[in-house]
Amino acid sequence: MPGASFVTHLQAAIDGTVLPARTIQTTHQSRPLWVRYDLDAVSRAVTRADLPDRPPTLWRYRELLPVDDDSCIVSLGEGMTPLIDCPRLASSLGIDRLLIKDESQLPTGSFKSRGMAVAVSMAKQLGIQRVAVPTAGNAGGALAAYAARAGMECWVFMPADTPEVNKAESRLFGAHTFQVDGLITDCARVVQLGRERMGWFDMSTLKEPYRIEGKKTMGLELAEQMNWSLPGVILYPTGGGTGLIGMWKAFAELGAIGWLESDRRPRMFACQSSTCAPIPDAFDAGLRFAHPPDNPRTIASGLRVPNAVGDFMILDAVRESGGRAMAADEHRLLEWMRLVCETEGIALCPESAACIGVLERALRDGTIAASETAVVFNTGAAQKYTELIRTDLPTLDPDHLDFDALAGS
Amino acid sequence: MPGASFVTHLQAAIDGTVLPARTIQTTHQSRPLWVRYDLDAVSRAVTRADLPDRPPTLWRYRELLPVDDDSCIVSLGEGMTPLIDCPRLASSLGIDRLLIKDESQLPTGSFKSRGMAVAVSMAKQLGIQRVAVPTAGNAGGALAAYAARAGMECWVFMPADTPEVNKAESRLFGAHTFQVDGLITDCARVVQLGRERMGWFDMSTLKEPYRIEGKKTMGLELAEQMNWSLPGVILYPTGGGTGLIGMWKAFAELGAIGWLESDRRPRMFACQSSTCAPIPDAFDAGLRFAHPPDNPRTIASGLRVPNAVGDFMILDAVRESGGRAMAADEHRLLEWMRLVCETEGIALCPESAACIGVLERALRDGTIAASETAVVFNTGAAQKYTELIRTDLPTLDPDHLDFDALAGS
Numbered sequence: 104m105p106g107a108s109f110v111t112h113l114q115a116a117i118d119g120t121v122l123p124a125r126t127i128q129t130t131h132q133s134r135p136l137w138v139r140y141d142l143d144a145v146s147r148a149v150t151r152a153d154l155p156d157r158p159p160t161l162w163r164y165r166e167l168l169p170v171d172d173d174s175c176i177v178s179l180g181e182g183m184t185p186l187i188d189c190p191r192l193a194s195s196l197g198i199d200r201l202l203i204k205d206e207s208q209l210p211t212g213s214f215k216s217r218g219m220a221v222a223v224s225m226a227k228q229l230g231i232q233r234v235a236v237p238t239a240g241n242a243g244g245a246l247a248a249y250a251a252r253a254g255m256e257c258w259v260f261m262p263a264d265t266p267e268v269n270k271a272e273s274r275l276f277g278a279h280t281f282q283v284d285g286l287i288t289d290c291a292r293v294v295q296l297g298r299e300r301m302g303w304f305d306m307s308t309l310k311e312p313y314r315i316e317g318k319k320t321m322g323l324e325l326a327e328q329m330n331w332s333l334p335g336v337i338l339y340p341t342g343g344g345t346g347l348i349g350m351w352k353a354f355a356e357l358g359a360i361g362w363l364e365s366d367r368r369p370r371m372f373a374c375q376s377s378t379c380a381p382i383p384d385a386f387d388a389g390l391r392f393a394h395p396p397d398n399p400r401t402i403a404s405g406l407r408v409p410n411a412v413g414d415f416m417i418l419d420a421v422r423e424s425g426g427r428a429m430a431a432d433e434h435r436l437l438e439w440m441r442l443v444c445e446t447e448g449i450a451l452c453p454e455s456a457a458c459i460g461v462l463e464r465a466l467r468d469g470t471i472a473a474s475e476t477a478v479v480f481n482t483g484a485a486q487k488y489t490e491l492i493r494t495d496l497p498t499l500d501p502d503h504l505d506f507d508a509l510a511g512s
Numbered sequence: 513m514p515g516a517s518f519v520t521h522l523q524a525a526i527d528g529t530v531l532p533a534r535t536i537q538t539t540h541q542s543r544p545l546w547v548r549y550d551l552d553a554v555s556r557a558v559t560r561a562d563l564p565d566r567p568p569t570l571w572r573y574r575e576l577l578p579v580d581d582d583s584c585i586v587s588l589g590e591g592m593t594p595l596i597d598c599p600r601l602a603s604s605l606g607i608d609r610l611l612i613k614d615e616s617q618l619p620t621g622s623f624k625s626r627g628m629a630v631a632v633s634m635a636k637q638l639g640i641q642r643v644a645v646p647t648a649g650n651a652g653g654a655l656a657a658y659a660a661r662a663g664m665e666c667w668v669f670m671p672a673d674t675p676e677v678n679k680a681e682s683r684l685f686g687a688h689t690f691q692v693d694g695l696i697t698d699c700a701r702v703v704q705l706g707r708e709r710m711g712w713f714d715m716s717t718l719k720e721p722y723r724i725e726g727k728k729t730m731g732l733e734l735a736e737q738m739n740w741s742l743p744g745v746i747l748y749p750t751g752g753g754t755g756l757i758g759m760w761k762a763f764a765e766l767g768a769i770g771w772l773e774s775d776r777r778p779r780m781f782a783c784q785s786s787t788c789a790p791i792p793d794a795f796d797a798g799l800r801f802a803h804p805p806d807n808p809r810t811i812a813s814g815l816r817v818p819n820a821v822g823d824f825m826i827l828d829a830v831r832e833s834g835g836r837a838m839a840a841d842e843h844r845l846l847e848w849m850r851l852v853c854e855t856e857g858i859a860l861c862p863e864s865a866a867c868i869g870v871l872e873r874a875l876r877d878g879t880i881a882a883s884e885t886a887v888v889f890n891t892g893a894a895q896k897y898t899e900l901i902r903t904d905l906p907t908l909d910p911d912h913l914d915f916d917a918l919a920g921s
Binding site for chain 1 (some may be wrong): 566592619658659661676677679681683688689691693694702706730830850858859895905906917918
């Protein structure tokens with residue numbers, strides 16, 4: 104594997120402005136940057152046949168990742184999460200084939216590890232020593248873990264109603280962890296205001312260029328796991344949307360290097376909750392930029408993102424793909440979560456429950472056909488959301504057991 | 513891959529009695545059974561070179577697993593957890609090389625998934641439809657998930673002080689979940705008493721023959737990941753001890769099929785807590801069977817096992833290997849947990865913290881040399897133990913930020 108990456112430059116997503124790589128970059132006109140590669144050189148350097156001999160981590164796609172110096176790779180063994188065929192769930196929803204890519208089986212139990220592994224590796228390469236992030240929960244835990252692994256100082260700011268497990272993990276990894284009175288946008292304001300005074304590098308979603316590259320590996324893995332034939336439909340729980348944006352970029356890059364079996368791309372479905380649905384609202388209104396909802400709230404903490412800085416990138420990808428942005432009924436999220444947990448044994452998070460709701464609706468109204476193959480991303484472990492699950496178990500006295508009562512329970 | 517396994521028979525660990533496979537078996541003289549294979553046939557059927565082309569799950573070792581019928585495999589994509597080099601932790605402990613095999617990156621966030629994947633697959637093959645288990649926490653969550661995936665009815669019994677996350681996950685996967693006034697031994701009694709009346713198959717540790725086979729894959733993976741040269745020392749947190757027993761069996765089988773680079777085997781260290789240390793006590797006393805401690809308690813819920821039914825199998829393996837059973841100071845478990853989390857970003861569970869304590873002591877007293885390569889198993893995600901971590905975070909008002917105070921925090 105090369106010691107230097109195939110990155111040629113960075114490019115502003117909003118207007119195409121070219122910016123140099125290999126120096127600290129953040130945003131352009133407050134909007135995200137794309138990482139661009141010499142894809143011809145990539146296609147000469149590596150083939151699909153090289154992959155099986157590489158370890159099952161996201162670094163097997165080394166040539167499509169931005170790190171120049173191997174010694175800067177900060178890894179906890181992330182990647183190659185299973186793609187699980189769910190025949191019983193498919194049958195209960197009325198679709199021929201449904202697969203769940205289970206991102207709960209990553210370091211810190213969420214997909215955030217992918218973005219942070221690559222972003223922290225690049226931060227290390229660029230000499231950054233102090234990182235900060237606003238978070239709905241899982242991003243903070245993941246950054247705290249990778250910063251610890253890299254020996255970097257880490258600051259994490261989360262709304263007070265963030266799940267307890269996220270509070271615990273961020274602190275456990277040694278991050279300076281605070282709760283903020285307000286929403287994730289208020290947490291983002293803290294990071295922004297403190298950047299200069301505190302010497303923080305802002306690791307917010309899409310405010311540095313490399314988390315997209317890490318999240319992109321969800322698409323690379325999906326393609327490899329499906330033998331380079333992509334599914335008809337992808338349903339993705341969309342908070343900041345980095346994963347959806349990243350996967351769409353991955354498919355374009357895989358097409359350019361000639362690894363895909365056909366030109367057909369999946370239709371991308373951006374899934375949100377009915378009580379915080381800026382992307383579906385903008386999609387339906389034919390807008391390229393989203394408006395923050397008045398009273399954004401949902402039990403799916405990762406979907407509680409009123410202002411996505413990459414809104415236009417999400418909407419562009421969804422439209423290019425022929426997909427759709429849709430909201431699932433907030434009041435049924437727990438029901439869909441339970442359905443998947445009880446039917447397939449997969450610890451589906453409430454964010455991904457929105458995908459099940461959207462799938463159910465889309466199958467009903469014909470937006471998705473029963474004959475299509477659908478992939479749902481489970482972006483985190485349900486176990487991280489203990490607040491949503493009753494734990495007041497019935498108690499047994501082992502010296503006075505009543506099996507008749509048990510049998511009826 | 514074959515449709516039938518290479519299993520020849522089962523064998524009682526206590527006296528070598530041969531029992532038939534392919535029929536429901538539990539124990540012999542209330543002690544565990546080994547699964548035996550035609551290892552010559554295995555060595556003819558598969559080579560090390562076949563592995564890279566197989567998916568990164570424990571089913572890549574199909575020929576060394578007991579399932580006869582592929583359609584009975586109940587899988588959530590478990591296996592091939594990363595083996596993470598920890599140079600900073602090694603340096604702080606004073607050993608040349610330390611690796612952590614991170615079992616938190618499995619379905620339900622713990623190593624219990626390995627055993628349950630294989631045990632539930634075998635239960636399915638044998639026509640079992642209703643399973644029950646006493647649990648310190650993670651085994652119940654894992655069984656609940658695999659039973660859900662298999663469409664089996666599941667009953668889980670846990671002590672009242674089991675971590676909240678375990679209570680939540682077991683219920684979430686649809687298991688009939690109860691807390692029992694008492695210890696895990698009282699939970700075991702409930703399962704035993706209810707077997708006939710309730711039609712439960714007892715999935716307790718080592719009371720059916722196949723969880724060992726699933727846990728064995730930790731050893732198979734370790735060997736493959738180290739290019740078939742085993743480490744000098746393995747430190748393993750020992751509750752029921754299935755993993756230690758299973759790994760020792762795996763090394764013997766790998767030796768027999770000629771896959772190992774040398775005859776040297778790791779020294780196995782069974783690690784417990786000072787306040788619940790039946791195995792170290794028996795080891796020091798030269799006994800083959802352990803005595804339950806008077807007042808077994810530890811914050812490491814998975815180590816709260818006063819009576820291990822496989823005690824002699826653990827002690828035999830430790831002694832054969834030239835290793836040792838040792839206890840770590842209960843009062844420092846949280847400190848070691850934090851050390852690993854903060855130094856390497858790995859979410860070490862309190863059980864595995866005992867391994868760090870034992871390693872520290874063994875390096876100090878010369879039982880382990882600094883020049884040896886040591887592998888520690890992180891058997892579960894620290895995030896599942898929220899009770900052990902303070903989550904009362906300091907609160908910031910975003911409209912009245914005091915960065916001077918923050919900088920000093």
